[in-house]
Amino acid sequence: MAYTYGNTQNAAERIKEISGVNPLKCMKCGKCSATCPAFNEMDIKPHQFVTYVQNGDIEALAQSKSLWKCLSCFACVERCPRDVKPGKLIDAARQLVVRERGQNYLTADEIPELLDEETPQQLLVSAFRRYRR
Amino acid sequence: MQELIARAKELLADGTVARVLGWKAGDLPYNPEAAYFETAESLDEFVYNGFCGQNLSKMMIEASKLEGKTLVCLKPCDTYSFNQLIKEHRVDREKAYIIGVGCKGKLDVEKIRKMGIKGIQGISGAELTDDCEELHISTIYGDKTVAYKDAMLERCHVCKGKEHMIYDEIIGESKDTKDADRFAEVERIEKMKPEERFAFFQKELSKCIRCNACRNACPACSCRKCVFDSTKFDSAQKANVDSFEEKMFHIIRAFHVAGRCTDCGECSRVCPQGIPLHLFNRKFIKDIDTFYGEYQAGADAESKGPLTSFTFDDVEPGVVAERG
Amino acid sequence: MQRIGVFVCHCGTNIAATVDVKKVVEMTAKEPGVVHAEDYQYMCSEAGQAKIINAIHEKNLTGIVVCSCSPRMHEATFRKAAQKAGLNPYMVEIANIREHCSWIHKDMEEATLKAVILARAAIAKVNLDAPLQPGESLVTKRALVIGGGIAGIQSALDIAEAGYEVDIVEKLPSIGGRMSQLDKTFPTLDCSACILTPKMVEAAAHEKINIYTYSEVEKVSGFVGDFTVDIRKKARSVDMSKCTGCGVCSEKCPSKKNPNEFNRGLNNRSAIYIPFAQAIPNVPVIDREHCTKFKTGKCGVCSKVCAAGAIDYEQKDEIITQKYGAIVVATGFDVIPLDKYDEYAYSQSKDVITSLELERIMNAAGPTKGHLERLSDGKAPKNIVFVQCVGSRCSDERGKSYCSKICCMYTAKHAMLIRDKYPDTNVTVFYIDVRTPGKNFDEFYRRAVEDYGVNYVKGQVGKVIPQPDGTLMVQASDLLENKQILMEADMVVLAAAIEPNKDVRKIATMLTASIDTNNFLTEAHAKLRPVESPTAGIFLSGVCQGPKDIPETVAQAGAAAVKAIGLLAKDKLTTNPCTAHSDELLCNGCSQCANVCPYGAISYEEKQVNDHGIRETRRIAVVNNALCQGCGACTVTCPSGAMDLQGFSNRQILAEVDAICR
């Protein structure tokens, strides 16, 4: 975990590019955090994502638990009055991590023990897509 | 023709009209020219045949200023122009006695020439009373026969119909000579690539000698003073040293008559260089029909023209770029 | 050839920082006709104008080019300066080298070159300028006020007090507008009706004011000083001259289940009704859509019970045509529909209401007679949550991009009133920012917090969750605590964004007044002419121009009135001399120009002309300069170029084109 993103502004730019989100549009109303069903599990809260990207503090975002707790339920995307879409930002950060660091949140070895009889294929493929490169 | 002359004499005699505007024979068998006749005797020179293509409507602008009524002979397509001139207050309906003369298609001597017929001494088969199926041409090289249709003006192949739009009486039969699509040539050009279109018009328009024959013949080009002769636009006529001049002149001329042009085809008929000038007008007419609904200038003498009216949801100019 | 002077303004550094003004002077000085060129710090200043005046005198200038800001800013200033020096003011042209040049370019060389080209175009135009004399038109000494809310009433009163006739046209059956629906008003908590009603009465009683209620503007033609307006007086079905306002008809009307618009549909009214107790006029109207008589032909109860015989089922709409010199637009606002904000459960729960609905609930004449009750079960709410910015400050298509301005203050008012009257009730306000610029406004908000214990939480509400027991759960952010809150509430009040009245676009089109993408009317200048429309003779009063509270609305209404009075006080207006003119020697008399003239300013005369020796009577187009507004539609229609526009002549525009393309 000692690895850091060399040029933080570059990483922030990458996130903006991948997500297509302009964090400057945020007016800090907090509706995303008011909406988020995973709020309590998150260490960096949805409304804070924007600030982290703005400040170029991508390392903290990359290390955060929130990255893996976001449900991709789009509730924040739907309700954001400023078209900022924090869900997209966090997804972009997650991609940055799994792509550039090779840091898989889930490895193939871990999976069998997580499975049960009913686990749908959908869950498996989505987990792969979300958590690893 | 005799019926026409007889009737004209009658009307002159009873004082209904002060003069007759028609045609008299020219110096060649195929170039009759417009003429006024003020006496019964002079009417003996009156001719009316397949070569009387000239649209006499425009002459009524001047005739309207004369004392008394003028008997004017108008072919079906000429009546559109006359209506348009009434709409624009250029002619006085009260000063005109309109005899709608029959028309079975008008002839283009250039087409005959192009068939290789030279030394023409006489042509028959083009009288109003003829059935106008065949032309018999006597030349210094012998007699020739050609199909009437093959010698017809382009405009007659896309004839607007044999009905007169306005008249006091009709003399002689008319024939619908339409056998082609009016917009086919415009469409053919539209389908070309821009470079090809540019080259096509470059070639055609570079023939222009700015003789102003088109302008003089055009019944819609009836301005007392043309903008190209006035200082208002700094556009007074200059010698042509460059292709743009012709483009500018012909585009503007077409634009000025857009929505008013009845598509009478006089411009192309009189062009000594054979430039298909009617294509500009047809293009505008086609666009007007597609964008704003079908409109035939001169079909009546009251309706507002397409460029002096609008609807709230007209197409945007961007449509030109969109359709590619 | 003109003798032209070129004056290049630095505009401080606004121009000079990007445009090399010295270079512009140097380059333009070489242009044909230019006999004088200089630059100055601020051309619009007294000293700057003096330079122009001096140069005109000293160098006998016949034309002036000022390279400065937009002509929309200072054209009039420089024209006046020229006039002072005895030059015809229309011999002045402006090259806009600020808005169109220095402010948008960064590269000095590029900007300087462009400035020179713009100056050349102006020089070319001046070269062809001719002295123009403005004409005159008469002013009809009567004003029209569209909208009978507080803005319209105030404007009408002020204009009437100055001695001019005023007509108010109000769409609804009574004047009073939004303010009549309010219970109390901030920041002093007066009763709204108590301060509005006297104004309404005053307007109704004023001998100079004529009120058309239940009426709409149907058509507007003409121009500043001389508008002609058709007003449709909708059929009230009640004879205003006979009705005594006793109200028996409403009482006896069997059709009682029609949504009461005045109470925002929270209760019902009869089909024949007076919208509210203080209505002016105090005459009912039959809602024909819901009236049994009109629907089935059978009923007629109101007619039977009316002792005055005022009911008239046969009444028809009436069109009144009236001339006006000035028009004040005071069309007001409404709250946005909340159908796109279902996360707040507005359509799912009766206890989620808008602030305007709360006004009606709090009002003694409202659906609950002024008792604070839940509309679902009539119980007193114990926990009330206010949600701010519902649809305001949104950049998506659900809401409005602007701040509605009044919500922070009225929410503080509501919170305070509730805490005052029902001290057991907990009040929580979720806010993004509390915006209280205004005299005594922040103090008011602080009182709500400090004296009344209103709980302000910074954060937005994400979802209102109706519970099986009829209460509501509010899921929200507390941004300062960095927490997500789940809070119980039994009433939720939404501060819905306000938007201009739906009809305003139609009205703006009739008036040819410009309107922005949010449907607010545009002012002539955002800072310096905030109560005038760019269309002369049209004045803006109240929220139709932008969100406002009552004091601001009244202030603006007064300002609009003053502007209207300033206009009405003149007997004549000088008209724009840039009108069309027909050259009789070129005119064909073809009538095409008249076809496109929006003002009917072109007529035709049979006129004797002498065209280079040819004397004849011709049909010639003649332009009425008082009617012509100078659009130029006719000039392009005219094939011969006979019709030309003074000040924007064909040759002038072509000269500009040539100068730019040179």
Next chain:
Amino acid sequence: MKYSYYPGCTLKNKAKDLDAYARASAKALGFEMEEIEDWQCCGGVYPLGSDEIATKLSSVRALNDAKEKGQDLITVCSACHHVLKRVNDDMKNVDDIRTRANNYLKLDTPYEGETNVLHYLEVLRDEVGFDEIKKKVVNPLKGKKIGAYYGCLLLRPGKIMAFDNPENPTIMEDFIRALGAEPVVYPYRNECCGGYISLKEKEMAQNMCEKIMDSAKGFEADMLITACPLCMYNLKKNGTGDLPVYYFTELLAEALGVKEEVAK
């Protein structure tokens, strides 16, 4: 009416019922679902990244297949529907993605989002019509109080999915009514159940499922219906356990009297 049908991985496996009931009901309602050949997994999650092309290609192939047949593309699984619909929107409206995807695929004619992507429920509502379904119901589900569980994928983002009002949807309620049962409207019906994280964050998923089911029970629902195999799994596995969850197609098949056929 004939539709191209994209079943998706789960419907071929753990959610065979969802698929079988859908097909049987379609037959009873008179429309045909033609499974597209060689379909590939949609990936289960829409790749949000604007630079993700490869992960969108399988969807584009399916979409193009339907386009070539000139048919609308129908899906039953919420996740597949979500992914296909959003990729289709990208192909229609996002120049960059369209260009790059087409460059990669090298189709005969480029795919530009021409296909109409429909969820089975949309077909029921817009093509068949709930009134029509009502007429064809042979076993009305009288007396049943059913809560619709929408979840996230069908509804959001509302602008792109254009499925129903994302905050106050009614399509499933109308569906329930058409089957003769009573819909139960409860506020958590469009809240996330946490399906995607149920593999690793069990506790979180449990909390969320309980919240949903408690809310539904509070409003007196006897059962829930869903269109999503993942929601189904999660609600069953991590929910309160006392509220049955069914695929909406199962109830449809039951009401239309074709359930028995499928069981055989």
Next chain:
Amino acid sequence: MSIEAKEEFRPKIVAFCCNWCSYAGADLAGSSRLSYPADVKIIRVPCSCRVNPMFILRAFEKGADGVIMCGCHPGDCHYTTGNYYARRRMTLLFSMLDFIGVENGRTRVEWVSAAEGVKFSQTMNEFVEKIYSLGKNVRLEDLRCRN
């Protein structure tokens, strides 16, 4: 020829703006510091209906590479109906220019209100970019006008 080709191409672009909406929109773009290339030069006309097709042809004749006309949005004309006539005229003119083989990207009409400074700037940026991509207007220029 090769020397000319190396010369940097700076297009001449004429923008006709109606006084009430688009000219004010351009002013707003200016006061909002929304930049667009200096190649655009604005000519103020009272209304889009004042723009005579001859002005546009003349511009091309004199070497303009693009001509754009801006007016109030249809329905918002200061003179009520001017832009409706302008719209028809320009549609027909543009179609004719296209017909004779002039690249149709060289002409454009855009409706810009007084409040649309952003749109004005965007439109001009787009238009200039388009003209750059089309290059020098050689088809309509009157060579005599070069000096």
